[in-house]
Amino acid sequence: LLAGRSSSRGVTHKRKAHDPTCRQEDEEDDVQEVKSGFLAYLPSPVGPLLPLRHGVSATPLEEPQGLGKETMGPLLESLEQPVKAPRQSTSGPLTLGVAGGSGSGKTTFARALYEALGEEHVTYITHDSYYKDLSHLPFDERKKSNFDHPNALDTALLVEHLRALKRGHTVEVPEYDFATHNRLKRTCKAEPRPVILLEGILIFADRSLVQELAIKVFVDTESDLRLIRRIHRDVKERGRSLESIVDQYVKTVRPMHLEFVEPSKREADVIIPLGMNQVALDMFLSRLQAEVGEHLGHLGSSTSPDKDSQSPKRKAYIALGKQGSLSLGNNMGPARTRGESEAKNANLSHLKVFGSK
Numbered sequence: 459l460l461a462g463r464s465s466s467r468g469v470t471h472k473r474k475a476h477d478p479t480c481r482q483e484d485e486e487d488d489v490q491e492v493k494s495g496f497l498a499y500l501p502s503p504v505g506p507l508l509p510l511r512h513g514v515s516a517t518p519l520e521e522p523q524g525l526g527k528e529t530m531g532p533l534l535e536s537l538e539q540p541v542k543a544p545r546q547s548t549s550g551p552l553t554l555g556v557a558g559g560s561g562s563g564k565t566t567f568a569r570a571l572y573e574a575l576g577e578e579h580v581t582y583i584t585h586d587s588y589y590k591d592l593s594h595l596p597f598d599e600r601k602k603s604n605f606d607h608p609n610a611l612d613t614a615l616l617v618e619h620l621r622a623l624k625r626g627h628t629v630e631v632p633e634y635d636f637a638t639h640n641r642l643k644r645t646c647k648a649e650p651r652p653v654i655l656l657e658g659i660l661i662f663a664d665r666s667l668v669q670e671l672a673i674k675v676f677v678d679t680e681s682d683l684r685l686i687r688r689i690h691r692d693v694k695e696r697g698r699s700l701e702s703i704v705d706q707y708v709k710t711v712r713p714m715h716l717e718f719v720e721p722s723k724r725e726a727d728v729i730i731p732l733g734m735n736q737v738a739l740d741m742f743l744s745r746l747q748a749e750v751g752e753h754l755g756h757l758g759s760s761t762s763p764d765k766d767s768q769s770p771k772r773k774a775y776i777a778l779g780k781q782g783s784l785s786l787g788n789n790m791g792p793a794r795t796r797g798e799s800e801a802k803n804a805n806l807s808h809l810k811v812f813g814s815k
């Protein structure tokens with residue numbers, strides 16, 4: 459655009475300012491400027507050329523190379539818009555999504571957030587809880603399923619639950635057993651809280667889910683590290699053999715990651731490299747402070763701190779944010795089930811890796 463404008467200046471300066479035809483001629487030259495400059499940047503002709511600025515001729519050039527007001531208006535407007543829509547209104551819960559490949563460290567990051575924000579402020583849900591029940595299949599069939607394809611999850615139910623939580627309703631989150639690949643009979647109540655924290659490998663791969671999320675974080679860790687972490691975790695916590703982990707990784711985890719998870723990164727507002735790290739957590743928490751404080755105040759529920767920023771709760775939150783405290787000294791885990799012992803192990807393993815200082 460700039461190149462087009464500067465080339466025309468020379469042409470315009472050839473004229474005398476008092477020349478009564480100057481204006482018209484200038485306008486024509488401006489039109490030429492537009493023709494030679496702007497059009498060069500456009501992939502295809504887009505309609506009749508109309509004024510681009512005050513005083514420039516409204517005479518359309520011959521079809522089809524023009525740039526219409528109808529075209530340029532929205533185009534220029536769109537350039538002025540932020541690339542991503544600002545987050546949703548502050549009148550409801552703040553919805554945070556943490557995505558990333560399996561083993562990237564998203565649970566670790568999400569739990570750190572959960573702890574730092576204060577569990578009483580956060581409804582923590584994992585997409586994993588919405589794996590479809592496979593009890594109609596024999597175990598040998600179940601374990602060969604593709605658990606990394608979006609169809610393996612009941613995302614419609616999750617979207618329904620998120621919407622209900624936003625309206626202030628409690629929902630019954632399914633409980634999934636990774637050992638048997640079945641849903642348990644019992645469910646887990648998730649109450650509406652000022653922050654809804656959602657985590658999962660495929661949460662940015664579904665449009666209807668993405669639309670429910672105000673802030674989207676992608677934990678981006680290279681595949682070798684993810685595989686090593688997954689091996690460690692699945693052997694320790696999911697009772698899997700090395701052979702079965704490698705087999706599953708090659709057959710489904712890796713190809714589905716490339717097809718669905720990796721491309722979904724483009725939905726993210728924030729990308730955290732190398733998995734969970736303290737600097738990223740601290741920066742993210744600092745940025746969230748204003749938003750969360752606003753939310754907590756806005757809802758005015760029993761969980762809200764005083765609007766006064768010096769209130770004990772608010773101070774506690776800020777202190778937690780600064781420390782990035784990760785101590786999971788409670789049993790208030792997220793609405794996620796891999797069996798009691800697995801959940802405890804998961805908590806302990808996170809503590810070991812990321813205990814504050």
Ligand SMILES: Nc1ncnc2c1ncn2[C@@H]1O[C@H](COP(=O)(O)OP(=O)(O)O)[C@@H](O)[C@H]1O
Binds near residue numbers: 559563564735
């Ligand atoms: N930055 C890190 N450095 C080392 N190990 C990590 C890191 N982040 C996570 N882990 C470990 O990797 C394993 C997988 O992490 P997790 O947070 O469960 O990943 P995800 O939820 O993305 O599958 C866990 O055992 C966890 O303790």
Ligand SMILES: O=c1ccn([C@@H]2O[C@H](COP(=O)(O)O)[C@@H](O)[C@H]2O)c(=O)[nH]1
Binds near residue numbers: 559561635636638
């Ligand atoms: O029955 C199941 C269901 C899922 N998986 C695997 O779990 C991961 C997702 O969990 P992360 O905590 O993000 O790793 C996914 O890659 C599935 O392959 C499973 O093995 N069995």
